[in-house]
Amino acid sequence: MMKKHLLIILSFILTANYVFAQSPITGIIKSSTGTPVPNATVSIRGTKIVVMADIDGKFSIDSRQDLPFYLRVSSIGYKSQDFQILKLQDTPFELVLIESELLDEIVVTSRRRSEVLQDVPIAITVIGGQAAENAGAFNVNRLKELVPSVQLYASNARNTTLNIRGLGSTFGLTNDGIDPGVGFYVDGVYQARPAATSTDFLDIERIEILRGPQGTLFGKNTTAGAFNITTAKPTQTPSAKVELSVGNYNFLQAKTSVSGAVAKNLAARLSISGTQRDGTIFNTKEERRYSGQNNLGFKGQLYFTPSEKLQVLLSGDASIQHPAGYPLVIAGVTATERSAYRQYAKIVSDLGYQQPVADPASRTINTNTPWKHDQSIGGISVNVDYKIGNGTLTSTTAWRFWNWNPTNDRDFSELSALTKSQGNSRHDQYSQELRYAGNIAEKVSAVIGVFALSQNLKGLDQTEEVGKDQWRFVQTSNTGAQALYSTPGLLDGYGIRTNSTIKSLSTAVFAQVDWEFLDHLHILPGLRYTYDKKDVDYNRVTYGGLQTSDAALLALKSAVYNNQKFNTSVDNNNLSGNITLSYRPTTKLNAYGTFSTAYKPVGVNVGGLPTTSNGEPDLSVAIVKPEYVQHYELGVKTRPFKGTLINVSAFNTDIKDYQTNVQSPQLGVNRGYLANAEKVNVKGLEVDGSYQLGRFLTLNAAVAYLDGKYKKFTNAPLPLEETGHTELVNGVATQVAFKDASGGRLPGVSKWNVSGGAEFSNPGNLANTAGRYFIAADASYRSQYSSNPTPSRVLNVDAYSLLNARLGFKSDKFSVLGWVRNITNKNYYEQLQAAAGNSGLYAGVLGDPRTYGITLRYSF
Numbered sequence: 001m002m003k004k005h006l007l008i009i010l011s012f013i014l015t016a017n018y019v020f021a022q023s024p025i026t027g028i029i030k031s032s033t034g035t036p037v038p039n040a041t042v043s044i045r046g047t048k049i050v051v052m053a054d055i056d057g058k059f060s061i062d063s064r065q066d067l068p069f070y071l072r073v074s075s076i077g078y079k080s081q082d083f084q085i086l087k088l089q090d091t092p093f094e095l096v097l098i099e100s101e102l103l104d105e106i107v108v109t110s111r112r113r114s115e116v117l118q119d120v121p122i123a124i125t126v127i128g129g130q131a132a133e134n135a136g137a138f139n140v141n142r143l144k145e146l147v148p149s150v151q152l153y154a155s156n157a158r159n160t161t162l163n164i165r166g167l168g169s170t171f172g173l174t175n176d177g178i179d180p181g182v183g184f185y186v187d188g189v190y191q192a193r194p195a196a197t198s199t200d201f202l203d204i205e206r207i208e209i210l211r212g213p214q215g216t217l218f219g220k221n222t223t224a225g226a227f228n229i230t231t232a233k234p235t236q237t238p239s240a241k242v243e244l245s246v247g248n249y250n251f252l253q254a255k256t257s258v259s260g261a262v263a264k265n266l267a268a269r270l271s272i273s274g275t276q277r278d279g280t281i282f283n284t285k286e287e288r289r290y291s292g293q294n295n296l297g298f299k300g301q302l303y304f305t306p307s308e309k310l311q312v313l314l315s316g317d318a319s320i321q322h323p324a325g326y327p328l329v330i331a332g333v334t335a336t337e338r339s340a341y342r343q344y345a346k347i348v349s350d351l352g353y354q355q356p357v358a359d360p361a362s363r364t365i366n367t368n369t370p371w372k373h374d375q376s377i378g379g380i381s382v383n384v385d386y387k388i389g390n391g392t393l394t395s396t397t398a399w400r401f402w403n404w405n406p407t408n409d410r411d412f413s414e415l416s417a418l419t420k421s422q423g424n425s426r427h428d429q430y431s432q433e434l435r436y437a438g439n440i441a442e443k444v445s446a447v448i449g450v451f452a453l454s455q456n457l458k459g460l461d462q463t464e465e466v467g468k469d470q471w472r473f474v475q476t477s478n479t480g481a482q483a484l485y486s487t488p489g490l491l492d493g494y495g496i497r498t499n500s501t502i503k504s505l506s507t508a509v510f511a512q513v514d515w516e517f518l519d520h521l522h523i524l525p526g527l528r529y530t531y532d533k534k535d536v537d538y539n540r541v542t543y544g545g546l547q548t549s550d551a552a553l554l555a556l557k558s559a560v561y562n563n564q565k566f567n568t569s570v571d572n573n574n575l576s577g578n579i580t581l582s583y584r585p586t587t588k589l590n591a592y593g594t595f596s597t598a599y600k601p602v603g604v605n606v607g608g609l610p611t612t613s614n615g616e617p618d619l620s621v622a623i624v625k626p627e628y629v630q631h632y633e634l635g636v637k638t639r640p641f642k643g644t645l646i647n648v649s650a651f652n653t654d655i656k657d658y659q660t661n662v663q664s665p666q667l668g669v670n671r672g673y674l675a676n677a678e679k680v681n682v683k684g685l686e687v688d689g690s691y692q693l694g695r696f697l698t699l700n701a702a703v704a705y706l707d708g709k710y711k712k713f714t715n716a717p718l719p720l721e722e723t724g725h726t727e728l729v730n731g732v733a734t735q736v737a738f739k740d741a742s743g744g745r746l747p748g749v750s751k752w753n754v755s756g757g758a759e760f761s762n763p764g765n766l767a768n769t770a771g772r773y774f775i776a777a778d779a780s781y782r783s784q785y786s787s788n789p790t791p792s793r794v795l796n797v798d799a800y801s802l803l804n805a806r807l808g809f810k811s812d813k814f815s816v817l818g819w820v821r822n823i824t825n826k827n828y829y830e831q832l833q834a835a836a837g838n839s840g841l842y843a844g845v846l847g848d849p850r851t852y853g854i855t856l857r858y859s860f
Helices: 002-021 129-134 140-145 194-198 344-350 470-474 480-486 551-560
Strands: 024-031 041-044 050-052 058-062 069-074 081-085 093-097 124-128 150-154 160-164 182-186 204-211 225-231 239-247 251-263 266-277 281-283 288-290 293-304 310-321 329-333 372-388 391-407 418-422 425-441 444-466 495-518 521-543 564-586 589-600 627-638 644-662 673-693 697-712 726-729 732-735 752-766 769-782 800-810 814-821 829-834 841-846 851-859
Touching: 041 058, 050 058, 069 093, 081 093, 124 129, 129 204, 140 150, 140 194, 140 769, 150 194, 150 829, 160 182, 160 194, 182 194, 194 372, 194 391, 344 470, 391 418, 470 480, 470 551, 480 551, 752 800, 769 814
Parallel strands: 024 093, 182 225
Antiparallel strands: 024 058, 041 050, 041 069, 069 081, 124 204, 150 160, 204 225, 239 251, 239 851, 251 266, 266 293, 281 288, 293 310, 310 372, 329 841, 372 391, 391 425, 418 444, 425 444, 444 495, 495 521, 521 564, 564 589, 589 627, 627 644, 644 673, 673 697, 697 752, 726 732, 752 769, 769 800, 800 814, 814 851, 829 841
């Protein structure tokens, strides 16, 4: 009987659907200006029913669905939109699409509320997720080709320097004891480790790059700027996207994202990304390739929207990377000011080796220790937005982790000198931000918030180990006690294991107001109070080598590596702020001027301390003073005519006690150590513009002039070629380790940085799919820059240009494109680095060679 009732009900439903299907829906698709949108695609969500509007934007579709249901309308150049049909009507429906490519209507959330980009009195570059994907920028490293003011240098994920306008983090080998000066945020969550920049993007909606100090808007104090990355949220209407890319070097990248409702007012989104590529550098010793990619990323989200006032977003992500490793290639050998006995050529000759040839074009290495750079990084966050009055109260709670397991060959050769360098690290961070942003009066808006960040960073059995050839590198002569270095087995397998812990706490209160005190004239004062505390436990123990009780041999071993142990606790606080005047007489002009102060907290050295004359660690450099910034900026944002944006900014930044990473000739501080340069200045001019002619032509260009110098750095380490330098002290030739580098240029800063691109598209059909064919190219140029903390004659990266191109077909649901990166196959270094011990050898990080491939995308 029950089955019979169910059959009757089912028949009734099917009949009702059939009857309803006899009522076609008609309508017209228009743009926001009221003009018809030709050939738009109209479909019914959750079905395969789809039609195409005619040249006048008119359409007719048989619903075959019970009311209510959704019409999905899409067209190239417009945002795809869902329109809910609640009831039928006799007159045609009028559906309005919003242009997705209006250059002057880009909306950003960099000031913690939605605003049109050109109205924000901050120098900002915005890159849409689709634009980043099309340009092949699937991680932060590739964005530097699109934004001239961004500098990112990495020999591996841990040793990453992310700077804006030449400021932010120390250049070279990373020291965990300092905070980055560029904030890196994903969906409002601050990510403390620079390794976060190496992960593949997942579901990126847009990337906002803010230049200059931003401490009164963001949770963590940022002295140089911030990356504010927003990802796509889950949607109630079901949707999915898949992407597949293949290329040379067996490149394979697959991405997929699925979103939809799981319950009333609850939507979910799951995204997965995988990247695989063979290495581009061949190790002739091991007969294997390095510098490849092996990445896997996951992201899951639940979005709860019980009312218009409350939204709750729960997110979890994890990224696992197991590449073959990222080795440096030998870039050259220079003579130092040491004795002839200590020159690199003489050393390797005495060991029976031939000096290696620097040939970056061969893309080969000859190291005898495998390279490995495994990491896992991820976390969980909860973001709650609750509308109160004319603003929103936001709470962002997050936990993140980072695990790092590397192996490096730091003599960069087949020698058994510095054979092993393993900086194993484990990191946990907990953060909480509570912020209110909105309009508090007719002409007054404000942001006020509190922030807390707790970090626990552990170095676990971090290992450095030397081999059988190291004795010749440390031997200063073959006479006297130094001759004992040739004692068989003295340094074989001799090394250090370091266990360290940095527990840090950073808390802050910040606020900024935007008050239109006269018509079109805004004043924006902001304040920030910050408290920072670091507790350090450092313990380094030697092991291995020849086991002996001979005092002379033990002294020689201790001169190479010694035990170091110290505990310290340090804290400090700071009050900083900014004030901005902004004049916006029309929608086409926004002129502004800013003065701001900023601060980067106290640092600690956990990479090994240099030793004093009696062989003891120099504890006077265990603590690194905070960095203080004064910043001035003038800017103008303009819309001179339709489809055109031109923005200009000029700035001057002074830094007191600039935190820098320096290389020591002592092997025991192979990773370098932190120090303060008394005064640094960076000034520059940035111009960027874009032009869009309908949907047919898009042009963009940007140029940045940067001048970064040490105004005063009287105790700088010697550059590689001056290692062993002697000066007369009281009439006696005395070897010195430091020099006055005042007036020298900052590392990693090119005077000229240029980027530009163009895309031309034309409507057309691929099979029965309407869309647009396109061809696009982008180019970038960076002038020469220093690659050493102290200016050096040899450690300079030559200027280079890169050219990329792509062409293909794109529609609302389907896209196919072919792409080529580094079309000219330019061989270039991104970074140069002296080998440990400063014997004259130096190595480099090579940029990618020419790569090419095909990408397919499909959404439904």
